[in-house]
Amino acid sequence: xxxxxxxxxxxxxxxxxxxxxxxxxxxxxxxxxxxxxxxxxxxxxxxxxxxxxxxxxxxxxxxxxxxxxxxxxxxxxxxxxxxxxxxxxxxxxxxxxxxxxxxxxxxxxxxxxxxxxxxxxxxxxxxxxxxxxxxxxxxxxxxxxxxxxxxxxxxxxxxxxxxxxxxxxxxxxxxxxxxxxxxxxxxxxxxxxxxxxxxxxxxxxxxxxxxxxxxxxxxxxxxxxx
Amino acid sequence: xxxxxxxxxxxxxxxxxxxxxxxxxxxxxxxxxxxxxxxxxxxxxxxxxxxxxxxxxxxxxxxxxxxxxxxxxxxxxxxxxxxxxxxxxxxxxxxxxxxxxxxxxxxxxxxxxxxxxxxxxxxxxxxxxxxxxxxxxxxxxxxxxxxxxxxxxxxxxxxxxxxxxxxxxxxxxxxxxxxxxxxxxxxxxxxxxxxxxxxxxxxxxxxxxxxxxxxxxxxxxxxxxxxxxxxxxxxxxxxxxxxx
Numbered sequence: 001x002x003x004x005x006x007x008x009x010x011x012x013x014x015x016x017x018x019x020x021x022x023x024x025x026x027x028x029x030x031x032x033x034x035x036x037x038x039x040x041x042x043x044x045x046x047x048x049x050x051x052x053x054x055x056x057x058x059x060x061x062x063x064x065x066x067x068x069x070x071x072x073x074x075x076x077x078x079x080x081x082x083x084x085x086x087x088x089x090x091x092x093x094x095x096x097x098x099x100x101x102x103x104x105x106x107x108x109x110x111x112x113x114x115x116x117x118x119x120x121x122x123x124x125x126x127x128x129x130x131x132x133x134x135x136x137x138x139x140x141x142x143x144x145x146x147x148x149x150x151x152x153x154x155x156x157x158x159x160x161x162x163x164x165x166x167x168x169x170x171x172x173x174x175x176x177x178x179x180x181x182x183x184x185x186x187x188x189x190x191x192x193x194x195x196x197x198x199x200x201x202x203x204x205x206x207x208x209x210x211x212x213x214x215x216x217x218x219x220x221x222x223x224x225x226x
Numbered sequence: 227x228x229x230x231x232x233x234x235x236x237x238x239x240x241x242x243x244x245x246x247x248x249x250x251x252x253x254x255x256x257x258x259x260x261x262x263x264x265x266x267x268x269x270x271x272x273x274x275x276x277x278x279x280x281x282x283x284x285x286x287x288x289x290x291x292x293x294x295x296x297x298x299x300x301x302x303x304x305x306x307x308x309x310x311x312x313x314x315x316x317x318x319x320x321x322x323x324x325x326x327x328x329x330x331x332x333x334x335x336x337x338x339x340x341x342x343x344x345x346x347x348x349x350x351x352x353x354x355x356x357x358x359x360x361x362x363x364x365x366x367x368x369x370x371x372x373x374x375x376x377x378x379x380x381x382x383x384x385x386x387x388x389x390x391x392x393x394x395x396x397x398x399x400x401x402x403x404x405x406x407x408x409x410x411x412x413x414x415x416x417x418x419x420x421x422x423x424x425x426x427x428x429x430x431x432x433x434x435x436x437x438x439x440x441x442x443x444x445x446x447x448x449x450x451x452x453x454x455x456x457x458x459x460x461x462x463x464x465x466x467x468x469x470x
Binding site for chain 2: 123125126128129130131132133134135136139143144147148151
């Protein structure tokens with residue numbers, strides 16, 4: 001392969017400009033999907049973390065098992081099962097529906113574990129002080145524990161969010177035309193690798209600012225620990 | 227009139243029998259000091275009074291409210307019982323004023339302006355009005371503990387519980403906290419104090435209760451307990467403390 005062939009196969013401007021409309025279409029869907037699944041997972045995680053603080057073992061235990069199961073199950077398997085397995089029961093789930101449910105289950109469990117660690121990192125005295133002034137258990141969670149918990153695990157939350165956005169590319173296997181799916185389409189139509197490279201560059205541009213913020217936060221956390 | 231009336235309080239932590247039938251009566255405007263060796267159960271007794279610890283048995287009436295009755299709204303009852311902790315437990319993500327006003331707004335339901343007015347007044351009582359905008363991390367230990375006192379008195383409680391309020395402080399910061407407590411006492415606040423500040427107990431307490439092994443050994447005026455202890459345990463304890 002000559003240098004020119006190499007450039008033509010991976011970095012062809014002509015291919016990029018031809019494929020751009022379809023890549024742009026996929027990028028929009030990737031962003032839309034992220035905007036949907038991140039809050040969904042976050043809400044699910046918050047609920048799981050709160051359930052893990054309940055005294056009643058009949059509530060706490062199922063939440064713990066739930067978290068374990070969906071952290072152990074590969075998200076790709078879960079997604080394919082929802083999209084291609086569940087319909088055998090007669091219940092059709094759309095690609096978007098499968099993504100929403102799958103990410104809620106998988107991502108929620110990860111956020112849940114992070115937030116649970118955050119809640120546990122808040123000293124017990126904080127709750128006692130709040131309860132001694134007459135705040136209810138829930139008010140104490142809302143105003144005292146959760147704000148400190150979120151702050152204590154912020155780097156982990158961002159790191160997980162980064163993983164979640166990257167993970168949206170698995171929606172391509174259930175034919176949801178997001179960025180990777182569209183890049184594959186463009187690649188097979190043009191018979192050229194440039195669209196895949198373009199997709200990688202787009203992911204990088206999308207996520208790099210978050211990576212920067214994350215490492216700044218981590219450095220700050222390290223500095224404050226010194 | 228008795229503000230606090232605890233009778234026959236028992237507390238078990240698993241196999242440990244921490245309180246073995248403790249009685250404690252605190253009259254209105256009294257300052258009662260609870261002393262005793264560590265592990266004697268004095269902090270646990272204090273924490274039972276506002277049910278931060280659930281007593282295993284006995285009766286607790288605070289300001290006429292049966293604290294152990296299932297019909298009692300514990301969150302409402304706790305508004306009348308202020309508590310100050312050894313480790314201050316200020317909310318680190320809120321300013322001093324935010325610490326003081328949170329319960330005023332969320333428990334009493336006051337509007338922001340009214341809550342801040344009362345919060346400022348409470349901070350003023352502990353001479354920290356000029357620190358209202360500071361976060362706990364920007365305050366000294368003594369100042370933090372005074373903010374914690376302000377947080378409790380802002381709710382205008384009927385009784386204040388102090389759980390070793392100066393034990394976590396550097397010696398030079400103790401004075402300010404004791405001064406704030408002395409002023410509270412002069413304003414007629416009913417107080418129960420668990421502490422090792424014996425000089426303060428002698429000077430300010432109406433009654434001293436000596437506890438050992440989960441039971442009250444003896445109680446009386448400071449002069450009686452410090453000057454003429456009746457029991458061997460008390461004598462030994464006071465002798466030890468005196469040597470410090």
